[in-house]
Amino acid sequence: MGRVGVLLLNLGGPDKLEDVRPFLYNLFSDPEIIRLPFSWLQKPLAWMISSLRTQKSQENYQQIGGGSPLRRITEEQARALEATLKQRGHETQVYVGMRYWNPFTEEAIAQLKRDQLEKLVILPLYPQFSISTSGSSFRLLEKLWNEDEQLQKLDYTVIPSWYDRPGYLNAMADLIARELDRLPNPDDAHIFFSAHGVPRSYVEEAGDPYQEEIEKCTEGIMQTLNRSNQYTLAYQSRVGPVEWLQPYTEDAIENLAEEGVGTLVVVPISFVSEHIETLQEIDMEYREIAQEAGIEHFHRVPALNTHPMFIEDLADLVEEATKAPSLSFDGVMHPPKKTKFYPQERWEWGLTASAETWNGRLAMLGFLALMAELITGYGPLHFVGLL
Ligand SMILES: C=CC1=C(C)c2cc3[nH]c(cc4nc(cc5[nH]c(cc1n2)c(C)c5CCC(=O)O)C(CCC(=O)O)=C4C)c(C)c3C=C
Numbered sequence: 001m002g003r004v005g006v007l008l009l010n011l012g013g014p015d016k017l018e019d020v021r022p023f024l025y026n027l028f029s030d031p032e033i034i035r036l037p038f039s040w041l042q043k044p045l046a047w048m049i050s051s052l053r054t055q056k057s058q059e060n061y062q063q064i065g066g067g068s069p070l071r072r073i074t075e076e077q078a079r080a081l082e083a084t085l086k087q088r089g090h091e092t093q094v095y096v097g098m099r100y101w102n103p104f105t106e107e108a109i110a111q112l113k114r115d116q117l118e119k120l121v122i123l124p125l126y127p128q129f130s131i132s133t134s135g136s137s138f139r140l141l142e143k144l145w146n147e148d149e150q151l152q153k154l155d156y157t158v159i160p161s162w163y164d165r166p167g168y169l170n171a172m173a174d175l176i177a178r179e180l181d182r183l184p185n186p187d188d189a190h191i192f193f194s195a196h197g198v199p200r201s202y203v204e205e206a207g208d209p210y211q212e213e214i215e216k217c218t219e220g221i222m223q224t225l226n227r228s229n230q231y232t233l234a235y236q237s238r239v240g241p242v243e244w245l246q247p248y249t250e251d252a253i254e255n256l257a258e259e260g261v262g263t264l265v266v267v268p269i270s271f272v273s274e275h276i277e278t279l280q281e282i283d284m285e286y287r288e289i290a291q292e293a294g295i296e297h298f299h300r301v302p303a304l305n306t307h308p309m310f311i312e313d314l315a316d317l318v319e320e321a322t323k324a325p326s327l328s329f330d331g332v333m334h335p336p337k338k339t340k341f342y343p344q345e346r347w348e349w350g351l352t353a354s355a356e357t358w359n360g361r362l363a364m365l366g367f368l369a370l371m372a373e374l375i376t377g378y379g380p381l382h383f384v385g386l387l
């Protein structure tokens, strides 16, 4: 391999409590996270939601030590991948580009430009593709590439998702097997896959392949695990008033308790690092729900972090991507057509004149309602827990 760089993409998280508000502002400013009919609404709404959500979010980060471990773990993964590639004889520079917090993707790109690479492998640290995660990072890269001729000359490969790789499935199965084997009766445990949710409309209207990839991933892990345990897939971390993918984790836990399940082994599957949604949401909130519902034993499988099988698999993936034909930029940051579906079209609202009119009216009404809610502290967004 020549001078190859690997760009690891991730979401980012606040390092300390003061970072929570600007981190949330960046997150809610992203149209791939909150989709609005008019772009001019995005920033005021992001400001408003982030201002009102900060306290609740800070309390959660406080419970896990005052900040997200995501940056530290992602840096550890980057260094472990670099070391594994070096052992295999490849001098590869691995960069970390976060979407909403330090180290930002823009900084990673500035650094890799200075390093004069021959080829770049773009590797999201999300096993499954979603418009809201890898898709959002690809959109940002698209923008940066479109603005920069030096980047346009760089050969690159994009890996859209990798949930079905045997190395990854083996690493996940290994972690689950270890957790099961610590129990007195491993066969009786119910394996509970908790995936990060997305609004249902992402899948049904915008063609997000996320749900399909999550389902295939879960089946792949169970086949690799090759045990007789019963299992369930549910979706966690719902934000806001709209419907998200179902069943919701909290409901599924309560249903299993009603069916008499006494031991749950929870497996987080949408991310590869410990972060607030494993350490606080699963370990604290869902544990409490399970206990209150009568589930006596609640165990959680750790995230992959720097699991050696996982890092070896990432190294294989980089080697394979380096051998794959390079792409030249044509205005869109897409992978080769054959690999995986990646929605190229932005999800547009208001496709017809009358819909435009209604979108406009609804947007204005919504904005006024939000202003009223901001001033009074009462309203539907407080009621459903978004603010
Ligand atoms: C509001 C919509 C959100 C969508 C859609 C969403 C999708 C999504 N997110 C992850 C992974 C992570 N999310 C994290 C934080 C986070 N995400 C949202 C909202 C949406 N996520 C919020 C409001 C937050 C902030 C935390 C909070 O206030 O609850 C993180 C970082 C966690 C950390 O340790 O800091 C990750 C990682 C996935 C995989 C996903 C869709 C597939």
Ligand SMILES: [Fe+2]
Binding pocket: 196, 237
């Ligand atoms: Fe999220």
